Amino acid sequence: MFSLIQNIDLYILSFIQNHFHNTILNKVMILFTKVGNLGIVWILLSIILFINKKYRNVGLLMISALLLGGILGEVFLKNIVKRARPFTYLKMANLLISKPLSYSFPSGHTTASFAAVGISMSKLKKYRFYILTVAILIAFSRLYLMVHYPTDVLFGIILGLLSSKIVLESKLEKKFKKSSL
Template identity: 50%
Template sequence: MNFIQNIDIYLLDFIHKSIANDFLDKIMIFITSIGNLGLIWIAISVLLLISKKYRRVGMLCTASLILSSLIGEVVLKNLVQRGRPFTAIEGINLLIKAPKSFSFPSGHTASSFAVAIVIGRKIKSFKLPIYILAFAIAFSRLYLYVHYPSDVLVGALIGIISANIILYIYNKQNF
């Protein structure tokens, strides 16, 4: 685990020494805030559910979001109980309110990828913007020192796997 922790800290330091600035600080604070509690993804899912044309996609997004939250937030966070980077690295000046939950895996990232993968597969015209949003939210968690890169990587994998499980079940039911 020390090896992974060392790589995580190196990558976080690289981000901060290479690209951190006042302008990006403001952008990253905004981007991470729209991912809080998965609200943007819940809102998108609700909008899709309301639309007759995209109702099934909304149901798939909701199911994927629930599955990723159960795996990441309910099971893994409580099982692993990893502290956040700002508690382990000296001299970090947090730009947002300190999250109280454990760090591993990133819930923001898991929910982002859980919904983005479903939308990217089912509504091709939204694929690029929705993937950009998911990546931006994931990156903001690193930039703001509230997650290690491995938290974000595993969060993305949880989201991708959750979406693929839901899509697989859906496709099996409809053929």
């Protein structure tokens, strides 16, 4: 079963390499991966939301979802699964970005992006299209740049959305309102 998944992953990555790569997209995908590095774009969005009194609770929910997704993905899952990145399997000589040092599964960029998407779908309906678009581009950039397998990204999406759902259902928002920050 694992070899079938691995073969499908490699087929999709080869398809992306053979049909999408060009100099313009190279630059665009590098940009979107950099925007997603360490979840900085989502942390900054959380801080901006927190600073605005009207959206303070949304900022706290978003940072909570980011933390939960990061702990589950980066601390636990990556170190349990220990999946090597695609460029090590395919012996890619010239990556367009620096080689990530951590394991591949799940994608941390994607987890953070979709943790933010999950909160924004519920609490920032006016901006959800923009947030979703950036999240999708960040996730795709990880495939395009050959640093994640499609299943890493798929599980990053699931983990990010699950993290936001847990945070939204945990009644944290009510606790944040009671503490009247």
